Amino acid sequence: MRKLKLDELNRVTPEEFKEQKKFPVSVVLDNIRSGMNVGSFFRTGDAFAIEKIYLTGYTPRPPHKEIFKTAIGASETVAWEHHQEAVPLIRSLKSKGWYCVGIEQTTASVFLQNVTKPRQPIAVVFGNEVHGISDDLLPLLDEVWEVPQFGTKHSLNVSVCGGIILWEVIRELL
Amino acid sequence: MRKLKLDELNRVTPEEFKEQKKFPVSVVLDNIRSGMNVGSFFRTGDAFAIEKIYLTGYTPRPPHKEIFKTAIGASETVAWEHHQEAVPLIRSLKSKGWYCVGIEQTTASVFLQNVTKPRQPIAVVFGNEVHGISDDLLPLLDEVWEVPQFGTKHSLNVSVCGGIILWEVIRELL
Numbered sequence: 589m590r591k592l593k594l595d596e597l598n599r600v601t602p603e604e605f606k607e608q609k610k611f612p613v614s615v616v617l618d619n620i621r622s623g624m625n626v627g628s629f630f631r632t633g634d635a636f637a638i639e640k641i642y643l644t645g646y647t648p649r650p651p652h653k654e655i656f657k658t659a660i661g662a663s664e665t666v667a668w669e670h671h672q673e674a675v676p677l678i679r680s681l682k683s684k685g686w687y688c689v690g691i692e693q694t695t696a697s698v699f700l701q702n703v704t705k706p707r708q709p710i711a712v713v714f715g716n717e718v719h720g721i722s723d724d725l726l727p728l729l730d731e732v733w734e735v736p737q738f739g740t741k742h743s744l745n746v747s748v749c750g751g752i753i754l755w756e757v758i759r760e761l762l
Numbered sequence: 763m764r765k766l767k768l769d770e771l772n773r774v775t776p777e778e779f780k781e782q783k784k785f786p787v788s789v790v791l792d793n794i795r796s797g798m799n800v801g802s803f804f805r806t807g808d809a810f811a812i813e814k815i816y817l818t819g820y821t822p823r824p825p826h827k828e829i830f831k832t833a834i835g836a837s838e839t840v841a842w843e844h845h846q847e848a849v850p851l852i853r854s855l856k857s858k859g860w861y862c863v864g865i866e867q868t869t870a871s872v873f874l875q876n877v878t879k880p881r882q883p884i885a886v887v888f889g890n891e892v893h894g895i896s897d898d899l900l901p902l903l904d905e906v907w908e909v910p911q912f913g914t915k916h917s918l919n920v921s922v923c924g925g926i927i928l929w930e931v932i933r934e935l936l
Binding site for chain 1: 763764765766768771773774775776779782785802805806807808809810811832834835836839840866867868869870874875894895897900901906909910911912913914915916917918919921922923924925926929930933936
């Protein structure tokens with residue numbers, strides 16, 4: 589066994605990425621505070637070839653120093669849009685057939701290990717690092733998922749949580 | 763549906779965490795450069811109640827400003843040890859019955875969606891952010907797993923990857 593060389597990873601070029609078929613998965617980042625978290629979502633979104641990242645509310649957007657630091661180029665490859673308001677965006681996505689799932693600890697959340705094969709196309713909504721998904725968005729969501737946790741902290745880092753959720757969705761599509 | 767209040771999350775106190783039964787999962791972080799990545803592993807390790815984090819080589823260890831920033835307290839809850847050399851540590855873990863899995867892109871890696879229910883107790887090894895797992899560690903590992911990637915970048919962020927892998931292991935134990 590030996591490590592693969594970079595050219596053996598068969599990664600696509602940014603031009604090829606733009607042309608290639610994406611997984612029917614998008615992400616909505618609403619009122620995320622940290623550009624580093626946003627950049628991390630771009631890097632993960634590139635790895636999993638997702639369709640689009642929607643940046644809503646005061647979520648930082650490219651060009652942005654913190655985003656660049658953690659996206660390491662992926663903010664140039666993954667398609668993104670900014671919308672000032674998340675509510676009309678979610679309504680619009682739903683009207684176009686997107687299944688909208690929020691990641692939040694609520695009275696009606698489904699623990700991730702109990703999620704059945706999710707419908708597609710799917711848009712996954714993440715909210716503010718401290719306050720979570722805003723109360724006006726929650727009622728619009730088709731479903732809410734929660735990663736079970738067994739420790740002392742209230743939550744996972746949002747970009748780590750994003751990786752877990754996106755992998756969970758993508759693995760069902762492989 | 764409404765968001766849960768903090769006291770409804772039923773999180774344990776640091777004292778309760780130390781006493782509670784852990785999942786038979788440990789993490790080895792060998793020659794990780796960034797304290798922020800290390801801190802992120804502590805936060806994820808707390809959430810998933812793992813047994814221990816081994817910090818080897820030049821991986822930063824607490825007390826450390828960057829670790830504190832992303833661990834937000836979890837470096838006080840998750841048990842950890844520092845070992846200067848990873849090779850004897852892995853040999854020792856194996857001799858105690860730990861199944862040692864590396865996360866790396868190699869000629870013999872198993873893609874994560876093809877991993878069968880992993881043996882336990884399991885130690886998951888992550889290497890340097892750029893160079894990955896060192897060549898002297900690779901031959902000692904029982905298995906190597908790889909997260910499939912479809913984009914332009916060579917790899918995921920190591921702490922995002924850590925979240926994905928730990929979730930994949932923990933979900934099998936629920």
